[in-house]
Amino acid sequence: MLRLENLNKYYPPTGEVGAGAMPAPALTDVSLDIAQGEFFTLLGPSGCGKTTTLQCIAGLEHPGTGRITMGDRVVFDSDPGILVPPNKRGLGMVFQSYAIWPHMTVYENVAFPLQHGPRKLPSSTVRTKVQAALERVMLQDYVDRPAPYLSGGQQQRVALARALVSEPSIILLDEPLSNLDAKLRDAMRVELRDLVKALGITTIYVTHDQTEALSMSDRIALMNKGRVVQLGTPEDLYLRPKSAFVAEFVGRSNIIQGKVEQVGVDGRGVVNTAFGPLSCPLPATAQQGQTAELMVRPHGVEILPAGAEAKGANVFAATVGRTSFLGEFFDIELVSADGAIVRVFGSPYQRHETGTAVAFRLPEDRCLVLACRS
């Protein structure tokens, strides 16, 4: 449905810097293929290029090279020099600041794409369509209210109604929930996803919030420094990150360094860590003697019941270090004899006093080797 092929973009060096300065790449070889009706998220830290990518899709900015196709229509191609301006792309978009025009009423805001868009509709049609769009976001009672009299959540709904009113096949959402308070954000996450899914619209969602990305998306492209570093389903990103960056950006993680001790035939092996020998799955390329970087989620670590001996596969002894109670879980640091630390999220119903000795297990299938280097 929406294809981005090898988008590259450089921001020209700013005036202050010398003319010879290397321009910072904004996008490097960004290629994505997004299916009809998919809820697709661009995730990443600020400055990673996710907003630039979205702006390129919208036509508000232009890549240096590459091609963007919507359906079977090429809207940007650097080679023959095709460039469809934003107002001819037929998109819906919700902006981070909502961009509700303060000098218009709710009705005027939502009716704008129908009145000034490519197809000028008769006013009776406009009225029914605006009414329907406002009903969809449950704002039918606010039709004639001036836009500045709305709360943040209501403005957000108006922005959504305006983006949907012309029934676009693609809708772009630029951090739409970042200005809402935490409670409202939780509610809107579900509502937003249900709405676009019900309408079958292809959705491109930009966020820096991993919870939003994981809970809403069909697929996520995690970006860093202008590149897509991993593309996959929420489970792929959380459970099978390909690098430490992905592991640490999507959820919290323990990164453990070790040395490959033994490579088994069944794709498993043993890595020597600060806690002791750890058996885990190994990549096919792993060789004995290489340095391995392991990742295990704090939720994946099991603290054995008090009094249990530190014996058996992947079970190690440690002392309880700093703990903090977060309500939903206990955040516990376990310190090994030579000072290595593993972070564990334990049950809030089970308290561990600092300084007590415990045994913990790193279940084999929850340990993921991110990289092996010679």
Place this chain on the structure above:
Amino acid sequence: MSSAPAAALTNQHTRRNVTTIVSIVLLALMTLLVVAPLLILFRTSLAPSGELPFESGTYSPDNYIEAVTNPRLLEIVLNTLQYALGSVTIGVLLAFGIAWLVERTDLPGKALVRTLMYSWMAIPPVVLAFGWILLGNPGNGIINVVVRALFGVEGVAFTIYSMSSMIVITGLAIAPTAFSMIAGLLRNMDPQLESAGAVHGASGLGVFRTVTLPLLVPGLMSVGILLFMAMIQAFDLPLVIGLTAKVQVLSTQIFLLANSDISRPDYSLTATFGTFFLVLAAVLMTVYFRVVRLGERFRVVTGKAFRPSKRPLGAWKLPAAVMVGLYFTIMLLPFLVLLWTSFQPFYAIPSWEALSRFTLQNYASVFKERQITRALFNTIILILFSATIVMVLSVMIAWIAVRTKTRVSRALELVSFAPMAIPPVVLAIAILLIYLRTPLYGTIWLIILAHVTAYIAYGTRTMHAALLQIHKELESAALISGAGWFTMLRRVIFPLLLPHILNGWLWVAGHSARDITFPLFLITATNVVAASELYVLWTTPEIPKSSALAIVLVAGLLMLVVPVQIFTSRLELGRSSKSSA
């Protein structure tokens, strides 16, 4: 990948769409309006005396040699500097005092002071000057007559016709303009900076001396230099007062050269003096930018909402209020004299006997005589068209300058800002030289064209500042919704900028109505406007009729300025209260 092809990649796809076409068209238009006259001016300065630029084929430096060797040049330049420095010092000190009282103390009647200050825009400086001449001329000026009667002295106690009087009157007249700028500086200063000084042990005066003043100095400097530049270029007061006083400044010297009574106007020498004048103004402009850039480092405008602390005046409340009242009384005096004179058959000192000669004849003439009614009609055309054209162009130019960062947009910004550094008399001469032989000469449209050129810098600068406050996403949302560039401007930018546009429109309209520079330089029997007719009547001399016209002009301007200003402040107030709700 090396940096050179990378940079080429970004430039490769510069949008070749509506905005590019519009910015090129605007750049061409602005170049024609601003740059072309200056080129012609320079060409004329190199032509032999008495030849017009399009007719002459020779280039000679004779005019420059004559101008430089003329001993009067140095005297005139020194006069100009003295006049500007003196009047700006008085104006800024006066304005700072009043602004500080209004913004930072509990002075009573603040709203009234602000309204009076802002409405002062409606009073043309020439009108003030005429009033002062009636008050202070050495013969039958009211002040002299009163002083003679009171103290029994003979001769002249006070004369308006001197450099020092001219400086004082100009200082009084520019105080309202300085007030509006300085009040903004004071209002936007975070009082926490002062509180911090007080908390850490400084006394009231100590805080003012060590915190407030140093923070304000860069801002005050830039206001001072801006006004200094304007006063170097000032023409109206030096013309009306200075010519009789035989105190000439650069602008009046140029006017005399171009409007010689005894011989054919010497346009070549005029253009030479104009070139000198232009260079002086350009140098000042550079200094201004240096100071402004320096001032940026001290920026105390944080954009946070705060309420500046108000210092109680205590026992000083009454004296302070009296001083401010005195200023307004002095400002009102010339106006009252004109009002009195406009009801008299001939000028006379106010007395019961003179009151018996009360007549409305002057006002009847103003609305009956063809020449004057034509002037009034032309004025309406002039202000409506010049203000509207300036604001429409300004919004588009400012948008292009703020939102597109291309070479065309930078050039456009520069060219539209340049008129700031072109003294009006120089621009007037240059426009005269270009259009003298065209059908445009002698029409009101030529004055409109001149005013558009002269005021476009103000318009683009204010619109530039206003546009920076509009979130870019408001525009992007319109484009994504399918609107084209012009629709976006019409439905989103214009309505959002409306209060600023109206204020700018008012400023241009007010200045267009009060300006006598362009109307006098370009005057013919058909394109006379109220301001130039005022001057013509005054010098005829038909003092009472001229006074009546002045009163009509001021009343008309007040009727325009006050309602629009009330409307825009309501509009702004309404929006800000709504968005905070």
